[in-house]
Amino acid sequence: MNKQTSRRNTLLAAAIGAVLVFGAVSQVNAQTASERSAQRRAAKDNERKSGGSQAKAENSYPNATRTAPEAKASSKGGAKLQKMMDFYDKEKSTEARAAADEILANTALNAYERSFAAQIGAQLAYDADDSKGAIAYLKQAIELNGLDNNGHFNSMFMMAQLQLQEDQYADSLATMDRFLAETKSTKPEHLIVKGNALYRMDRFADAAKVIKQAIDGSPEPKGEWQQLLMASYMENNQGAEAAKIAEALAAKNPGDKRAQMNVAAVYSQADQLDKAAAVLEKLRAAGQFTEDKDYRQLYATYLNLDGKEKEAATVINEGLEKGILKPDYQAYVALAQSYYFSEQSAKSIDAYKKAAPLAPDGETYLNLARVLWQEDRIPEAKEAAKQAIAKGVKKPDDANKILALKSK
Known part of the structure; x- marks a missing residue:
């Protein structure tokens, strides 16, 4: 048996590709329906404690190109909205959603009233883990165009995140492109959603540019943002850039196994196997x-x-x-x-x-036969060769040569 065979073409292929172990940026708030309900109750309690007074909401989109319509309910529509909100506040979700649907179906009501009902419907659907339903409501809220800029663009941003969650990557990207164009926003939390959509569409070079812009614009970028940028670089064959990020994250979190495993994976993919082994050995020695x-x-x-x-x-x-x-x-x-x-x-x-x-076939039996032959254990080698043929090999002649050997 020739041991000079290339290491990557030895008796068997034992190499297992290292895989980055980080996750992509979460698309939406991963709360359960009960957690979201509890959060809403806490907000109500805070409002009551403050006497129920609320300051006028700050304009979150001061650079928006959209001129916000007058957000005003009619006497007839206002009563219907109040009924819907009473159900909503009392957490009677089924009744609240039915009321929202009723308002949306009433074309006699104005754009604000129907847009607001769609917005509440989206929240109710989301709370019920009905993401597709929430997207449908949000589309209506946006198309009716009756909300102020905060409500309008928040709906658009939420829709982009939900589309991402539902694997509707092209739709999410289109929504984010519109959102960013109309709001002129450069906020990192907005850019990262676009970067995530680009990454999932395998547009790694474009994704890296947007994600890096988000990271550079954030005083405290999230670790998963860095990891997503690292993944984009790796997929785009920019191993050196990926290694810099991996090393920085690992140095910042020396006790974080995932960060250390990512460094090893990046080194492996960059064919720096000695460095990868050193990182992994430290983890093994530490019992991790x-x-x-x-x-x-x-x-x-x-x-x-x-x-x-x-x-x-x-x-x-x-x-x-x-x-x-x-x-x-x-x-x-x-x-x-x-x-x-x-x-x-x-x-x-x-x-x-x-x-x-x-083994799935007889090749391993054939390798066993070869090693036994090399060690002059001919009878055992022949038996292994028989097993190889019975299980199936690519080159039966190799096994037959061993079967033809004379026993010593």
Whole structure:
């Protein structure tokens, strides 16, 4: 058996691609309906404690190109809105939503009244975890064009987030483009939603530009924003830029396993495997390897580094002994390879014997036969070759050559 074969074309492919472990920016507030209800009750309590007086809402969109219409309810429409809000305040969601639908269907009511009903309908749908229903209400609120700028653009922004949540990426991007064009907003919390939509549409270069603008404009950018920028750079083959972000996050959060794993993943994808192994070893030494994938990432890294086969075997055995690494085909075949390339043929044979029955075909039995042949264990090699043929191999002639050997 020729051990000079390229390390990436050895007896089996043991390399497991490192994967970034961060998540994308959350699209909307991930509260449950009960949490949102509790938040609303708390707001009401605060209002009562302050005597029920509220200052006029600050204009959140001072640079908007839209001229806000006069927001005024008629006597007839006002009574219907009050009835809807009474239901809403008493948390009678079914009745409140029915009242909102009734107002929306009444074309005799003015744009403000129907827009406001749509806005409340959207909130009720959202509270009920009905995102698609909320989007439909928000579209009506925007199209009716009866709200002040705060209500109008808040509805638009909420719709963009919900569209993102519903995997309607192109729609979300279109909504955000309109929102940003009409509000002239450069707020980071607005830009990041557009960046997220671009990322999900695989427009990584465009996403990186927008996300970086959001980060640069924020005094305290969120960690997940940094992670999304890092992902955009990686997908756009900008490994050096991704590494800078990963290293900064890891240095800022030395005890954060996810941040450290991200650094290792970025190093791996940038083919800096020695650096990746060093980061992962620190985590292993600190007892932070608690998942199957942790061990797999480290042993795969070692198997792709010259002269690190013994280290790979040590990692695999530790994971198996602790019951964290699953004793499956991949683990055993990687262990066999680790032993083989560190000149431990007997242990390699034992590992192959565990891997071969779990293999999807007969190739592992054939590799076992080759190693047994190399060790002059001809009868065992022939038996392994038989198993290989029975299970199926790409080159039966290789197995037949072993079967044709004369026993010593």
